Amino acid sequence: WTDDQTSRILSPGYVRDAVSMSPRRCELLSQKDGPSYRYMGLESGKECLWGESLLGTYAPASAGCNMTCPSPANTEICGGQKRISLYELEGNSLVGCATDDVNSRAIPYTYYLRDDTMTRQKCFDYCNSLNQPISGLEYGTECFCGKSLENGHTLVEGTECDFPFA
Numbered sequence: 001w002t003d004d005q006t007s008r009i010l011s012p013g014y015v016r017d018a019v020s021m022s023p024r025r026c027e028l029l030s031q032k033d034g035p036s037y038r039y040m041g042l043e044s045g046k047e048c049l050w051g052e053s054l055l056g057t058y059a060p061a062s063a064g065c066n067m068t069c070p071s072p073a074n075t076e077i078c079g080g081q082k083r084i085s086l087y088e089l090e091g092n093s094l095v096g097c098a099t100d101d102v103n104s105r106a107i108p109y110t111y112y113l114r115d116d117t118m119t120r121q122k123c124f125d126y127c128n129s130l131n132q133p134i135s136g137l138e139y140g141t142e143c144f145c146g147k148s149l150e151n152g153h154t155l156v157e158g159t160e161c162d163f164p165f166a
Helices: 023-032 120-129
Strands: 012-016 039-043 047-051 084-088 111-114 134-138 142-146
Touching: 012 023, 023 039, 023 047, 023 084, 111 120, 120 134, 120 142
Parallel strands: none
Antiparallel strands: 012 047, 039 047, 039 084, 111 142, 134 142
16 A cells, blocks of 8 residues: 555554564554554554554555565565555455466465355454464455465455355
């Protein structure tokens, strides 16, 4: 997602940590701030932001989230220059519909589950139990778990995701 330092996409939370920032640390920082916020994001490789809603008129960006987190031996992405890696913390709300390709997955997964009785909740619970922040469904029966939307895939119109559950 795009972001601007003068008018942030998330508020009120903000912490900068150039030594140990990671998606998990950002999540814990957002929880310490009091109420459970719906979104958190990582930007510029070291900034953590959180808030209840997305502010402004920002949109998904297909490129630019390419800065690794500074925590030791961390290969996770912590946003980019004016780009924020956005995570939804609350429930299993549908964030959007994304493109995918069997040869270059949108969610480069370590975990995969195929189930003829798949539901959005079942996929979310499975991925959540493996500490994977992103869960994705395909063909109504396949669940993919990962850390981020990658390989140049972007969010598209929700009408393009119309495959019913089994």
